[in-house]
Amino acid sequence: xxxxxxxxxxxxxxxxxxxxxxxxxxxxxxxxxxxxxxxxxxxxxxxxxxxxxxxxxxxxxxxxxxxxxxxxxxxxxxxxxxxxxxxxxxxxxxxxxxxxxxxxxxxxxxxxxxxxxxxxxxxxxxxxxxxxxxxxxxxxxxxxxxxxxxxxxxxxxxxxxxxxxxxxxxxxxxxxxxxxxxxxxxxxxxxxxxxxxxxxxxxxxxxxxxxxxxxxxxxxxxxxxxxxxxxxxxxxxxxxxxxxxxxxxxxxxxxxxxxxxxxxxxxxxxxxxxxxxxxxxxxxxxxxxxxx
Numbered sequence: 001x002x003x004x005x006x007x008x009x010x011x012x013x014x015x016x017x018x019x020x021x022x023x024x025x026x027x028x029x030x031x032x033x034x035x036x037x038x039x040x041x042x043x044x045x046x047x048x049x050x051x052x053x054x055x056x057x058x059x060x061x062x063x064x065x066x067x068x069x070x071x072x073x074x075x076x077x078x079x080x081x082x083x084x085x086x087x088x089x090x091x092x093x094x095x096x097x098x099x100x101x102x103x104x105x106x107x108x109x110x111x112x113x114x115x116x117x118x119x120x121x122x123x124x125x126x127x128x129x130x131x132x133x134x135x136x137x138x139x140x141x142x143x144x145x146x147x148x149x150x151x152x153x154x155x156x157x158x159x160x161x162x163x164x165x166x167x168x169x170x171x172x173x174x175x176x177x178x179x180x181x182x183x184x185x186x187x188x189x190x191x192x193x194x195x196x197x198x199x200x201x202x203x204x205x206x207x208x209x210x211x212x213x214x215x216x217x218x219x220x221x222x223x224x225x226x227x228x229x230x231x232x233x234x235x236x237x238x239x240x241x242x243x244x245x246x247x248x249x250x251x252x253x254x255x256x257x258x259x260x261x262x263x264x265x266x267x268x269x270x271x272x273x274x275x276x277x278x279x280x281x282x283x284x285x286x287x288x289x290x291x292x
Contacts, residue, residue: 002125002129003020003022003023003122003125003126004020004125004126004129004130008020008129009129009130012130012239012241014192015189015191015192015244016189016191016192016193016194016195016240016241016243016244017189017191017230017238017239017240017241017244017246018238018239019230019232019236019237019238020126020236020237020238020239021232021233021235021236022235022236023122023123023175023235023236023237024117024175024177024235024237025235026234026235028117028235029176029177029178029234029235030177031113032113032114032117032142032177032260033177033178033258035111035113035114036103036142036258037097039077039103039111040079040096040097040100040103041096041097043079043096045079067210067211067212067213068212070277071204071212071213071277073104073105073106074105074106074139074277074278074279074280074281074284075105075106075109075280075281075283075284076105076106077103077104077105077106077107077110077111078103078104078105079100079103080100080101080102080103080104081099081100081101082099082100082101082146082149082150082151083151084149085098085099085149086099094149098146098147098149099146100144100146101143101144101146101150101151102141102142102143102144103141103142104139104140104141104142105139105140105141105278106139106140106284107140107141107142107260107262108137108139108140108262108287109137109140109284109287114140114142114260117175117260118137118140118262118289119289119291123173123289124289124290124291126173126237126239127171127264127289127290130171130239132171132264132266132289133266133268134266134267134268134288134290135264135265135266135267135288135289135290136264136265136267136286136287136288136289137262137263137264137286137287137288137289138162138170138262138263138264138265138278138286139162139262139263139278140260140261140262140263141260141261141262142258142259142260143257143258143259143260143261144256144257144258145184145185145248145251145256145257145258145259146251146256147184147251147253147254147255147256148251148252148253148254149250149251150184150185150250150251150256150257151250152185152247152248152249152250153247153248154219154247155190155219155222155227155245155246155247156219156245156246156247157194157198157242157243157244157245157246158170158172158240158242158243158263159198159242159243160198160200160201160202160219161202161276161277161278162242162263162265162276162278163198163201163273163275163276164242164265164270164271164272164273165270165271165273166270167197167198167242167243168194168241168242168243169242169265169266169270170241170242170263170264170265171239171240171241171242171263171264171265172238172239172240172241172242172261172262172263173237173238173239173240173261173262173263173264174187174237174238174239174240174259174261175235175236175237175259175260175261176232176233176234176235176236176237176238176257176258176259177234177235177258177259177260178234178255178256178257178258179231179232179233179234180231180232180257180259181231181253181255181257182229182231182249183251183252183253183255184251184253184255184256184257185248185249185250185251185253185257186229186230186231186232186248186257187229187230187232187238187246187247187248188227188228188229188230188246188247188248188249189227189228189230189244189245189246190222190226190227190228190244190245190246191226191228191244193226193243193244193245194241194242194243194244194245195243196243197243198217198243199217199218199219199220200215200216200217200218200219201215201216201217201275202214202215202276202277203215203216203273203275203276203277204275204276204277212277213277222245227247242263264289265286267286272286
């Protein structure tokens with residue numbers, strides 16, 4: 001029996017997202033979380049990423065270094081922090097394990113446990129069920145959604161950041177490593193919002209200019225009443241169309257909401273925009289999802 005049914009495919013195509021239970025076992029979820037915990041303990045954080053920024057000139061120069069740390073992270077594993085976790089000297093004022101917003105963007109390439117999940121038979125089966133011929137992996141992230149301080153993610157479309165011509169070639173796989181509930185900041189979607197294109201893009205600015213990225217267009221204003229909540233169980237995956245509008249609230253609970261997420265793109269007859277912040281490199285071209 002296929003992990004993804006024809007009905008699931010239909011829901012994904014019609015609604016722009018679908019929840020599938022049981023992609024990972026509880027043990028597999030715990031192994032991924034444990035490995036991430038070890039990585040956090042071992043991390044060496046560049047000092048310029050430990051700064052509370054302001055608008056004065058010196059701080060802006062430091063911010064530029066921080067932007068470079070982000071824009072060159074597509075083929076690396078780097079650590080990104082929540083606001084307010086450092087003092088003025090760049091030292092932690094919260095436990096290190098509670099300081100992170102996410103780790104990205106190449107876990108799928110360099111971390112064996114994450115690579116195994118990304119290329120698992122179930123994931124490859126999902127892609128084949130969706131009719132993808134030559135899917136590649138764009139990026140991957142571990143998202144922490146820390147207890148009490150895990151920030152809100154405002155309504156957006158992934159294609160704003162991962163733009164293709166034509167649109168409709170990017171799918172996100174959002175894997176809950178713990179139960180994701182309304183209390184700890186699960187996802188919310190506007191069903192059928194993936195058929196109207198996008199109104200905003202994040203693009204690279206010309207080389208040598210600052211900031212290194214900028215937005216063109218504006219995010220639309222969305223009717224809060226149209227969002228539907230999507231709580232998911234530990235080990236479940238949410239397939240997310242690149243154009244569907246989704247968000248998550250801040251985590252005000254005492255529980256974390258750990259997630260492993262990655263994006264794939266149908267590369268056949270698709271143009272990846274050279275203006276996207278994320279670009280393949282000689283060190284890491286976008287790897288094929290299907291393994292021989």
